[in-house]
Amino acid sequence: xxxxxxLEKFYVSFPGLGWKFTISNAAIDINGFVVYWYGMLIAFxxxxxxxxxxxxxxxxxxxPDLLTDYCLLSIPLAFIGARxxxxxxxxxxxxVKGNIGKTLSNITNVREGGLAIYGGVLGAAFGIFxxxxxxxxxxxxxxxFVMVYIPLGQAIGRWGNFFNQEAFGTTTDLPWGMRSAxxxxxxxxxxxxxxxxxxxxxTFFYESVACLIICIALFIIRSKSKKPWTVTSCYCIGYGIVxxxxxxxxxxxxxxxxxxxRISQVISLVLIVLGFLVLxxxxxxxxxxxxxxERFIKADEQMQRDAKRRREExxxxxxxxxxxxxxxxxxxxxxxxxFKIKDEDDEESDEDEESxxxxxxxxxxxxxxxxxxxxxxxxxxxxxxx
Numbered sequence: 001x002x003x004x005x006x007l008e009k010f011y012v013s014f015p016g017l018g019w020k021f022t023i024s025n026a027a028i029d030i031n032g033f034v035v036y037w038y039g040m041l042i043a044f045x046x047x048x049x050x051x052x053x054x055x056x057x058x059x060x061x062x063x064p065d066l067l068t069d070y071c072l073l074s075i076p077l078a079f080i081g082a083r084x085x086x087x088x089x090x091x092x093x094x095x096v097k098g099n100i101g102k103t104l105s106n107i108t109n110v111r112e113g114g115l116a117i118y119g120g121v122l123g124a125a126f127g128i129f130x131x132x133x134x135x136x137x138x139x140x141x142x143x144x145f146v147m148v149y150i151p152l153g154q155a156i157g158r159w160g161n162f163f164n165q166e167a168f169g170t171t172t173d174l175p176w177g178m179r180s181a182x183x184x185x186x187x188x189x190x191x192x193x194x195x196x197x198x199x200x201x202x203t204f205f206y207e208s209v210a211c212l213i214i215c216i217a218l219f220i221i222r223s224k225s226k227k228p229w230t231v232t233s234c235y236c237i238g239y240g241i242v243x244x245x246x247x248x249x250x251x252x253x254x255x256x257x258x259x260x261x262r263i264s265q266v267i268s269l270v271l272i273v274l275g276f277l278v279l280x281x282x283x284x285x286x287x288x289x290x291x292x293x294e295r296f297i298k299a300d301e302q303m304q305r306d307a308k309r310r311r312e313e314x315x316x317x318x319x320x321x322x323x324x325x326x327x328x329x330x331x332x333x334x335x336x337x338x339f340k341i342k343d344e345d346d347e348e349s350d351e352d353e354e355s356x357x358x359x360x361x362x363x364x365x366x367x368x369x370x371x372x373x374x375x376x377x378x379x380x381x382x383x384x385x386x
Contacts, residue, residue: 009022009023009024010022010023010024010025010165010180010181010182011180011181012165012178012179012180013178013179013180014175014176014177014178014179014199015177015179015199016174016175016176016177016199017175017176023162023163024037024163025037025038025163025164025165027040028040036160036163036164037159037160037163037164038157038160038161038163038164039160040160041156041157041159041160041163042153042156042157042160044156045152045153045154045156045157046075046153048152048153048156049149049150049152049153050071052149052152053067053071053145053146053149054067054068057145058300060145060222061141061291061292061297062141062142062145062292063292063296063297063299063300064300065296065299065300065303066135066137066292066296066300067146069131069135070127070128070131070142070146073127073130073131074123074124074127074128074131074146075124075127076127077123077124077126077127078120078121078123078124078127079115079120079123080123081119081120081121081122081123081124081126082115082116082117082119082120082123083107083110083114083115083119084107084119084123085116085118085119085120085122086114086115086116086119086254087107087114089116089254089263090114090254093106094106094107116254116264117154118264118267121150124146124150125143128142128143128146136293137292137293137296138228138289138290138291138292140228140229140232140289140290141228141289141290141291141292142292143229143231143232144222144225144228144229144230144231144232145222145231147218147231147232147235148215148218148219148222148231149215150235151211151212151214151215151218151235151238151239152211152212152215154207154208154211154239155207155208155209155211155212155215156208158204158205158207158208158211159204159208161204162202162204162205165180165182165183166182166186166204166252167203167204167250167252168183168200168201168202168203168204168250168251169200169201169202169203169246169249169250169251170191170194170200170201170249170250170251171187171194171195171198171199171200171201172198172199172200172201173198173199174199174201176202176205177198177199177200177201177202178199178200178201178202179197179198179199179200183196183200184196184197186251187200187251190251190252191251194251200251201249203246203249203250206246206249207242207243207246210242210246211239211242214235214238214239214242217234217238218231218234218235218238221234226289227279227282227283227287227288227289228282228287228288228289228290229278229279229282229287230279230282232275232278233274233275233276233278233279233282234275234279235275236271236272236274236275236278237271237272237275237276239268239271240267240268240269240270240271240272240275241268241272243264243265243268244264244265244268244269244272247262247264247265247268248262248265253265
């Protein structure tokens with residue numbers, strides 16, 4: 001799939017639906033640093049598939065660490081395979097006679113052109129094959145698990161073609177036909193037999209929806225299949241059929257040199273036949289699924305136990321810290337309460353002393369009064385005697 005390099009905005013319309021959009025092929029543009037939607041969507045698709053695979057792998061007898069090892073090898077090989085496949089099918093556009101340096105520069109300059117999904121799938125499959133040989137793991141077990149996520153990634157990545165205004169089909173009168181200035185320019189130069197002013201088939205959308213349906217079907221098949229290579233074979237059949245018909249609509253197909261045969265259609269037919277053949281052989285010879293070696297499961301279980309133990313220790317430390325903080329708070333509260341009690345006692349003692357002083361003063365007054373009375377009585381008696 002050839003994509004545009006120049007930063008450009010497109011006015012896109014769907015005349016039959018009354019929809020109009022202004023889009024750009026760049027997702028981020030900061031002072032000349034441009035990140036295109038095409039690359040952003042591919043990165044998002046890879047990340048999403050990887051996350052889903054990590055969450056679901058244990059249910060299917062795999063481990064996250066093992067899946068990570070496969071991805072570290074298969075994902076780079078998938079991009080390399082997609083690029084090399086496209087370059088091989090368009091060799092005349094990249095080869096410069098007598099100038100190897102320029103030829104290599106054209107091949108490695110991925111920002112100027114071209115990835116092929118079939119090359120990406122073959123590259124990923126080769127990576128799975130190599131890792132399976134190194135780890136001595138049944139290849140069918142791994143590839144049947146990961147194959148579910150391939151059409152999901154394709155469904156997301158195809159929208160990069162929409163932002164680039166590429167990978168569209170021939171002209172159509174259907175209500176969802178798509179028009180833009182970029183489409184008209186392409187049809188004028190490369191398809192002079194087509195009316196450049198008419199809408200075209202949004203084949204990227206057809207394939208995106210079809211791949212999403214295939215993904216859902218493969219999820220169901222994976223949960224119920226008991227034979228090896230079943231999921232992979234169903235992908236080959238399903239996507240082969242979809243791609244064969246959609247490729248017949250596209251205007252940017254790659255052809256076998258010297259023929260009118262579209263490369264993707266030929267490969268699609270091969271995949272369809274191969275898928276049915278493998279399904280038949282699996283049933284005839286009663287192939288059985290082989291689990292991954294027990295050592296990987298035990299290692300993963302040990303890692304889970306260690307992780308659980310670390311979480312429990314961390315939780316205990318938090319609880320101890322909380323207990324220590326509670327004890328400190330309790331001591332502080334007790335100390336504050338003791339100071340409060342002491343202050344209250346001091347106040348009570350002061351009050352008692354004040355009351356005692358008042359009583360003493362009252363007693364003294366009473367004593368003085370009694371003495372005065374006695375002295376008065378004595379004086380009266382003396383007067384009487386006289």
